[in-house]
Amino acid sequence: MRHVLSVLVENEPGVLSRISGLFSGRGFNIETLNVGPTLEEGVSVMTITTTGDDQIIEQIIKQLRKLVTVIKVVDLTELTSVELEMMLLKVHAEDSKKAEIFRLLDVFRCKIVDVGQDDIIVETTGDHDKLRALVTLLQRYGIKEMARTGAVALKRSLQLD
Incomplete structure (x- = not known):
């Protein structure tokens, strides 16, 4: 676990x-x-x-x-906490696929930080599962590079049962 x-x-x-x-x-x-x-x-x-x-x-x-x-x-695993990671992705993006990729990135609330001729660099934050899901969906376009921070986490003050 x-x-x-x-x-x-x-x-x-x-x-x-x-x-x-x-x-x-x-x-x-x-x-x-x-x-x-x-x-x-x-x-x-x-x-x-x-x-x-x-x-x-x-x-x-x-x-x-x-x-x-x-x-x-x-x-923090068994406690109510907030856990986030930050990730940068460089994704292959042909002109014909850019609109499709941008829509997907919008769903995941990603920020586009650089647009090149054949690729885009994306910044996003979220929990481990969100980032894994985004990577899985973007793999079909071709992920050229990836950098992740690892988790940062804080225990919530109010413990919800």
Whole structure:
């Protein structure tokens, strides 16, 4: 099962190396990793997506909490949260197909950031499933390049049951 971990860390040299080493040293894979500053000086938040059963994830979380530079670890998977990724796609777009592609991009609320002779570059944000669906639909036109940020996530304040 896919899990999204939010890890609050001290922003100092070697933190990323220690955390990625913890994963690789135990044979766990990091699917996506996103790191950025928080409002608190010297503190960053890492959003890590990984896969594993509950026992493996529990082990990962326990090991993360043992690291001195880790302040807090939260598994957002079972909580009500907002999770988004940003993606850039360069799509092959012949003149005869551009209108068709533009309609599809409009449905997904994509932003066209560059139009070339034979391709377009598109920016979009959304959850993992939305981005996967867009990629699947655009593959028939030919995706030339893709860049994704990985997940960023926050727990909702109001927990809905």
